[in-house]
Amino acid sequence: MSYTIDYYSDDVQAEILSLPPGVLADYLRLADLLEELGPAIRLPFSRAMGDGLFELRPHGREGIGRVFYCFLLGQRIVMxxxxxKKTQETPRKELPIAQSRLQEVKDADAR
Incomplete structure:
Protein backbone atom coordinates (compact mmCIF):
# COMPACT_ATOMS: atom_id res chain seq x y z
CA MET A 1 0.00 0.00 0.00
CA SER A 2 1.38 3.40 -0.91
CA TYR A 3 1.77 6.42 1.36
CA THR A 4 0.65 10.00 0.76
CA ILE A 5 2.70 13.10 1.44
CA ASP A 6 1.23 16.15 3.14
CA TYR A 7 2.97 19.33 4.21
CA TYR A 8 2.97 20.97 7.63
CA SER A 9 1.94 24.23 5.95
CA ASP A 10 1.84 25.98 2.59
CA ASP A 11 5.02 27.78 3.64
CA VAL A 12 6.84 24.48 4.18
CA GLN A 13 5.70 23.24 0.78
CA ALA A 14 6.87 26.49 -0.86
CA GLU A 15 10.19 26.27 1.03
CA ILE A 16 10.76 22.75 -0.28
CA LEU A 17 9.73 23.65 -3.83
CA SER A 18 12.21 26.54 -3.77
CA LEU A 19 15.19 24.26 -3.11
CA PRO A 20 17.93 24.63 -5.77
CA PRO A 21 16.95 22.76 -8.98
CA GLY A 22 19.30 19.78 -8.55
CA VAL A 23 18.39 19.32 -4.89
CA LEU A 24 14.67 19.69 -5.73
CA ALA A 25 14.93 17.06 -8.48
CA ASP A 26 16.52 14.63 -6.02
CA TYR A 27 13.89 15.51 -3.38
CA LEU A 28 11.12 14.68 -5.85
CA ARG A 29 12.79 11.35 -6.69
CA LEU A 30 13.19 10.51 -2.99
CA ALA A 31 9.62 11.61 -2.22
CA ASP A 32 8.35 9.14 -4.84
CA LEU A 33 10.48 6.43 -3.24
CA LEU A 34 9.18 7.41 0.20
CA GLU A 35 5.57 7.19 -0.98
CA GLU A 36 6.28 3.72 -2.34
CA LEU A 37 8.37 2.28 0.50
CA GLY A 38 7.23 4.26 3.55
CA PRO A 39 9.27 3.43 6.65
CA ALA A 40 11.31 0.85 4.74
CA ILE A 41 13.38 3.63 3.13
CA ARG A 42 16.80 3.81 4.80
CA LEU A 43 20.29 5.31 4.47
CA PRO A 44 21.59 6.84 2.32
CA PHE A 45 18.18 8.26 1.37
CA SER A 46 16.63 8.72 4.81
CA ARG A 47 17.72 8.63 8.43
CA ALA A 48 15.84 8.28 11.70
CA MET A 49 16.45 11.25 14.01
CA GLY A 50 14.61 9.82 17.05
CA ASP A 51 11.14 10.16 18.57
CA GLY A 52 9.40 9.60 15.22
CA LEU A 53 11.35 12.28 13.33
CA PHE A 54 13.13 11.39 10.09
CA GLU A 55 15.21 13.28 7.55
CA LEU A 56 15.11 12.87 3.80
CA ARG A 57 18.57 13.48 2.34
CA PRO A 58 18.39 15.02 -1.16
CA HIS A 59 21.47 16.41 -2.84
CA GLY A 60 22.45 18.01 -6.12
CA ARG A 61 25.25 19.97 -7.72
CA GLU A 62 24.17 23.03 -5.74
CA GLY A 63 24.52 21.38 -2.35
CA ILE A 64 22.89 19.10 0.18
CA GLY A 65 19.34 19.51 1.42
CA ARG A 66 17.50 18.07 4.35
CA VAL A 67 13.75 17.65 4.72
CA PHE A 68 12.43 16.55 8.10
CA TYR A 69 9.27 14.44 8.11
CA CYS A 70 7.17 12.05 10.17
CA PHE A 71 4.69 9.23 9.65
CA LEU A 72 1.09 9.41 10.85
CA LEU A 73 -1.71 6.85 11.01
CA GLY A 74 -3.42 6.13 7.75
CA GLN A 75 -0.27 5.84 5.62
CA ARG A 76 0.39 9.60 5.84
CA ILE A 77 3.74 11.33 5.69
CA VAL A 78 4.02 14.96 6.81
CA MET A 79 6.92 17.09 5.61
CA LYS A 85 23.21 22.21 4.62
CA LYS A 86 26.22 24.48 4.65
CA THR A 87 28.30 22.47 7.13
CA GLN A 88 28.83 18.79 7.92
CA GLU A 89 26.47 18.89 10.93
CA THR A 90 22.83 19.90 11.12
CA PRO A 91 22.68 23.52 12.35
CA ARG A 92 21.43 23.77 15.95
CA LYS A 93 18.46 25.96 15.04
CA GLU A 94 16.99 23.55 12.45
CA LEU A 95 16.29 20.47 14.58
CA PRO A 96 14.16 22.25 17.25
CA ILE A 97 11.92 23.67 14.51
CA ALA A 98 11.25 20.18 13.17
CA GLN A 99 10.79 18.71 16.67
CA SER A 100 8.27 21.40 17.62
CA ARG A 101 6.28 20.85 14.44
CA LEU A 102 6.43 17.09 14.95
CA GLN A 103 4.87 17.48 18.39
CA GLU A 104 2.11 19.73 17.01
CA VAL A 105 1.31 17.22 14.26
CA LYS A 106 1.29 14.28 16.68
CA ASP A 107 -0.99 16.14 19.10
CA ALA A 108 -3.40 17.06 16.31
CA ASP A 109 -3.38 13.51 14.95
CA ALA A 110 -4.17 12.08 18.40
CA ARG A 111 -7.41 14.05 18.64
Whole structure:
Protein backbone atom coordinates (compact mmCIF):
# COMPACT_ATOMS: atom_id res chain seq x y z
CA MET A 1 0.00 0.00 0.00
CA SER A 2 1.38 3.40 -0.91
CA TYR A 3 1.77 6.42 1.36
CA THR A 4 0.65 10.00 0.76
CA ILE A 5 2.70 13.10 1.44
CA ASP A 6 1.23 16.15 3.14
CA TYR A 7 2.97 19.33 4.21
CA TYR A 8 2.97 20.97 7.63
CA SER A 9 1.94 24.23 5.95
CA ASP A 10 1.84 25.98 2.59
CA ASP A 11 5.02 27.78 3.64
CA VAL A 12 6.84 24.48 4.18
CA GLN A 13 5.70 23.24 0.78
CA ALA A 14 6.87 26.49 -0.86
CA GLU A 15 10.19 26.27 1.03
CA ILE A 16 10.76 22.75 -0.28
CA LEU A 17 9.73 23.65 -3.83
CA SER A 18 12.21 26.54 -3.77
CA LEU A 19 15.19 24.26 -3.11
CA PRO A 20 17.93 24.63 -5.77
CA PRO A 21 16.95 22.76 -8.98
CA GLY A 22 19.30 19.78 -8.55
CA VAL A 23 18.39 19.32 -4.89
CA LEU A 24 14.67 19.69 -5.73
CA ALA A 25 14.93 17.06 -8.48
CA ASP A 26 16.52 14.63 -6.02
CA TYR A 27 13.89 15.51 -3.38
CA LEU A 28 11.12 14.68 -5.85
CA ARG A 29 12.79 11.35 -6.69
CA LEU A 30 13.19 10.51 -2.99
CA ALA A 31 9.62 11.61 -2.22
CA ASP A 32 8.35 9.14 -4.84
CA LEU A 33 10.48 6.43 -3.24
CA LEU A 34 9.18 7.41 0.20
CA GLU A 35 5.57 7.19 -0.98
CA GLU A 36 6.28 3.72 -2.34
CA LEU A 37 8.37 2.28 0.50
CA GLY A 38 7.23 4.26 3.55
CA PRO A 39 9.27 3.43 6.65
CA ALA A 40 11.31 0.85 4.74
CA ILE A 41 13.38 3.63 3.13
CA ARG A 42 16.80 3.81 4.80
CA LEU A 43 20.29 5.31 4.47
CA PRO A 44 21.59 6.84 2.32
CA PHE A 45 18.18 8.26 1.37
CA SER A 46 16.63 8.72 4.81
CA ARG A 47 17.72 8.63 8.43
CA ALA A 48 15.84 8.28 11.70
CA MET A 49 16.45 11.25 14.01
CA GLY A 50 14.61 9.82 17.05
CA ASP A 51 11.14 10.16 18.57
CA GLY A 52 9.40 9.60 15.22
CA LEU A 53 11.35 12.28 13.33
CA PHE A 54 13.13 11.39 10.09
CA GLU A 55 15.21 13.28 7.55
CA LEU A 56 15.11 12.87 3.80
CA ARG A 57 18.57 13.48 2.34
CA PRO A 58 18.39 15.02 -1.16
CA HIS A 59 21.47 16.41 -2.84
CA GLY A 60 22.45 18.01 -6.12
CA ARG A 61 25.25 19.97 -7.72
CA GLU A 62 24.17 23.03 -5.74
CA GLY A 63 24.52 21.38 -2.35
CA ILE A 64 22.89 19.10 0.18
CA GLY A 65 19.34 19.51 1.42
CA ARG A 66 17.50 18.07 4.35
CA VAL A 67 13.75 17.65 4.72
CA PHE A 68 12.43 16.55 8.10
CA TYR A 69 9.27 14.44 8.11
CA CYS A 70 7.17 12.05 10.17
CA PHE A 71 4.69 9.23 9.65
CA LEU A 72 1.09 9.41 10.85
CA LEU A 73 -1.71 6.85 11.01
CA GLY A 74 -3.42 6.13 7.75
CA GLN A 75 -0.27 5.84 5.62
CA ARG A 76 0.39 9.60 5.84
CA ILE A 77 3.74 11.33 5.69
CA VAL A 78 4.02 14.96 6.81
CA MET A 79 6.92 17.09 5.61
CA UNK A 80 7.79 19.38 8.53
CA UNK A 81 10.82 21.52 7.66
CA UNK A 82 13.63 21.85 5.12
CA UNK A 83 16.97 23.58 4.74
CA UNK A 84 20.19 23.50 2.73
CA LYS A 85 23.21 22.21 4.62
CA LYS A 86 26.22 24.48 4.65
CA THR A 87 28.30 22.47 7.13
CA GLN A 88 28.83 18.79 7.92
CA GLU A 89 26.47 18.89 10.93
CA THR A 90 22.83 19.90 11.12
CA PRO A 91 22.68 23.52 12.35
CA ARG A 92 21.43 23.77 15.95
CA LYS A 93 18.46 25.96 15.04
CA GLU A 94 16.99 23.55 12.45
CA LEU A 95 16.29 20.47 14.58
CA PRO A 96 14.16 22.25 17.25
CA ILE A 97 11.92 23.67 14.51
CA ALA A 98 11.25 20.18 13.17
CA GLN A 99 10.79 18.71 16.67
CA SER A 100 8.27 21.40 17.62
CA ARG A 101 6.28 20.85 14.44
CA LEU A 102 6.43 17.09 14.95
CA GLN A 103 4.87 17.48 18.39
CA GLU A 104 2.11 19.73 17.01
CA VAL A 105 1.31 17.22 14.26
CA LYS A 106 1.29 14.28 16.68
CA ASP A 107 -0.99 16.14 19.10
CA ALA A 108 -3.40 17.06 16.31
CA ASP A 109 -3.38 13.51 14.95
CA ALA A 110 -4.17 12.08 18.40
CA ARG A 111 -7.41 14.05 18.64
Missing amino acids: LHSFI
